[in-house]
Amino acid sequence: MIKVFFAVSCVLFSGVIYSQSLELYGDIIIGSSVDPEPKPGTVTWTGSDFLGWTGKHWISLSTGFKFHSIVEDFEGNIYRTVEIGNQLWMVENLNTSFYSNGDPIDHVIDNGNWSSHGSGAWCYYQNTPSFEVPYGKMYNWNAVVDGRGLCPTGWKVPSESDWSQLVDYLGGDQVAGGALKVIGTEYWNDPNSATNSSMFSAVGGGYRSDKGVFDALGQYGLYWSSSVSTGGAAHILHIFHQVPSVLESAFYQEGAISVRCLRLPDVE
Numbered sequence: 001m002i003k004v005f006f007a008v009s010c011v012l013f014s015g016v017i018y019s020q021s022l023e024l025y026g027d028i029i030i031g032s033s034v035d036p037e038p039k040p041g042t043v044t045w046t047g048s049d050f051l052g053w054t055g056k057h058w059i060s061l062s063t064g065f066k067f068h069s070i071v072e073d074f075e076g077n078i079y080r081t082v083e084i085g086n087q088l089w090m091v092e093n094l095n096t097s098f099y100s101n102g103d104p105i106d107h108v109i110d111n112g113n114w115s116s117h118g119s120g121a122w123c124y125y126q127n128t129p130s131f132e133v134p135y136g137k138m139y140n141w142n143a144v145v146d147g148r149g150l151c152p153t154g155w156k157v158p159s160e161s162d163w164s165q166l167v168d169y170l171g172g173d174q175v176a177g178g179a180l181k182v183i184g185t186e187y188w189n190d191p192n193s194a195t196n197s198s199m200f201s202a203v204g205g206g207y208r209s210d211k212g213v214f215d216a217l218g219q220y221g222l223y224w225s226s227s228v229s230t231g232g233a234a235h236i237l238h239i240f241h242q243v244p245s246v247l248e249s250a251f252y253q254e255g256a257i258s259v260r261c262l263r264l265p266d267v268e
Contacts, residue, residue, distance in 0.1 A: 073152045074098045081263070082199045085169035087162070088263040090155070091201050093136030097122060100149035105139070111212030115254065120146045123256055125206055126214050134187060135205040135217075141234045141253035144224045151261035158262040160227035160235040160248065167237075167246055170198055177202075178244030181221070189218040189241040200260075202239050208256035222257035 042053040071079050073096040080091040097105055099120075108114045108121040120143030125131040143150050144157050151157060158166075170176035180202045181194035187203040188194065206217035216222075221239035229235050229250035236257065238247040251257060 071152055074100055074102055084166060084198050084200065087166060089200060090261045091199065093205060094259040094261055095132065095136040099146060100153050103148050105143055114212035115210060123208060125217055134203050136258060138208055138256035139259055140256050141224060144226060144259065150259065155261040155263050157224055157226045157259055160225045162262055163225055163237045163248060174245045177239045177246040180239060192241050193244040204241055205258045210252045210254035222251060224257055224259050
């Protein structure tokens with residue numbers, strides 16, 4: 001019989017308490033479970049770390065629980081945050097329909113209007129609100145770079161170099177995707193080569209093309225950067241379901257993909 005105790009104290013942030021703990025006594029199930037909802041107390045070996053399932057999240061049993069605090073956007077949406085190296089990231093995809101100054105972001109549904117829309121815009125995947133959880137909203141690049149601020153005050157859309165720093169910290173582009181993706185096949189297609197050892201919890205939110213067409217839910221997790229590429233494109237981080245690698249590539253600015261926010265370095 002193995003006895004393990006692991007607990008995490010509460011965090012108070014912006015008037016909201018967030019806490020999470022894993023307490024294990026007695027028998028522990030150890031295996032390579034791909035069940036997206038295993039029994040709490042299940043422990044899995046990733047090849048480099050033991051992870052324990054709390055009932056909500058896989059957490060590292062060797063490095064400890066790394067959720068840091070929570071942050072609220074203008075609309076009142078709440079996001080958990082996690083420290084990865086020297087960076088503090090949101091754990092959920094951005095889900096706001098307002099800029100940080102309170103101005104609304106255009107909600108564009110029609111494919112024809114999407115392709116010709118010249119300012120910031122958001123949508124749900126397939127224009128279906130049921131995809132809001134856990135994928136959040138999708139944004140075009142005009143929303144990303146709008147001066148009113150897409151992320152909450154004190155946060156930003158990461159630059160190309162910010163994504164590179166994250167990927168390098170997680171071991172490079174051949175393995176970082178596995179560390180970034182949520183485990184299981186609920187939000188990624190099978191096979192899903194994920195450990196989520198970083199607790200970033202990326203989901204396969206797919207994309208909306210520059211013509212307004214939706215595709216690749218569960219196949220790809222695509223995340224904007226704030227950095228310009230060439231030919232009317234912008235740099236993105238591309239995560240795949242079937243391999244643990246990532247690709248730092250480019251996506252047309254008129255399309256729509258997910259956003260993860262990064263805390264500005266001078267914000268405490």
